[in-house]
Amino acid sequence: MKFFIDTANLEQIKEAQDLGVLDGVTTNPSLMAKEGISGDQNVIDHYKAICAIVDGDVSAEVISTDFENIIKEGEALAKLDPKIVVKVPMIKDGVKAIKYFSSKGIRTNCTLIFSSGQALLAAKAGATYVSPFLGRLDDIGTDGLQLIEDIRLIFDNYGYATEILAASIRGPLHIINCAKLGADVMTGPLSAILGLLKHPLTDSGLATFLADHKKAAEAKA
Numbered sequence: 001m002k003f004f005i006d007t008a009n010l011e012q013i014k015e016a017q018d019l020g021v022l023d024g025v026t027t028n029p030s031l032m033a034k035e036g037i038s039g040d041q042n043v044i045d046h047y048k049a050i051c052a053i054v055d056g057d058v059s060a061e062v063i064s065t066d067f068e069n070i071i072k073e074g075e076a077l078a079k080l081d082p083k084i085v086v087k088v089p090m091i092k093d094g095v096k097a098i099k100y101f102s103s104k105g106i107r108t109n110c111t112l113i114f115s116s117g118q119a120l121l122a123a124k125a126g127a128t129y130v131s132p133f134l135g136r137l138d139d140i141g142t143d144g145l146q147l148i149e150d151i152r153l154i155f156d157n158y159g160y161a162t163e164i165l166a167a168s169i170r171g172p173l174h175i176i177n178c179a180k181l182g183a184d185v186m187t188g189p190l191s192a193i194l195g196l197l198k199h200p201l202t203d204s205g206l207a208t209f210l211a212d213h214k215k216a217a218e219a220k221a
């Protein structure tokens with residue numbers, strides 16, 4: 001399972017990269033705004049800075065919603081760095097753009113997926129990734145994990161190469177459940193990744209090991 005971090009915060013991206021388990025980054029216009037990044041050149045510089053930190057794919061989202069401008073924006077983003085994956089919303093012109101990008105060898109991440117039908121459409125258009133937002137589905141009282149399971153079944157039935165990028169991850173349990181269901185990738189905040197580290201028995205076990213080692217060393221002295 002690939003681990004992407006869902007942030008535009010350079011410090012957090014560095015921390016995840018230093019941990020040695022990071023396979024990529026996803027951003028979106030809200031995450032860029034959260035870091036105070038605005039203006040075409042600043043946005044471009046920020047994507048370049050992210051690409052300089054990580055080894056894997058970096059999703060950069062278009063803000064246009066009509067075919068021509070999605071293409072223009074996406075081609076410009078793709079030229080920034082070979083790591084860039086153009087993130088396109090699940091709308092009619094977005095699907096057309098994904099088909100176009102796919103024919104040009106430009107990789108895409110179809111975002112804002114909330115149904116298996118949308119995922120199927122994006123896969124047929126040749127998306128590299130589909131991003132089902134499971135946390136946002138859970139937030140409105142529906143079963144986000146069921147969507148991951150349904151998309152996995154559909155993609156496997158037909159052998160689609162499109163990768164399932166489980167997005168809108170809220171915590172470590174989401175990651176574990178997505179891994180059980182066979183999501184290819186998960187993207188979540190640093191806290192969700194670091195949450196996988198934690199177990200009280202690990203902490204108490206380590207404290208006992210260290211205390212016993214100290215006692216033995218003191219007894220010998």
Ligand code: E4P
Nearest residue numbers: 006026027028136167168169
């Ligand atoms: C996906 O790539 C999105 O950036 C993201 O996962 C959305 O998550 P949120 O629901 O936490 O905003």
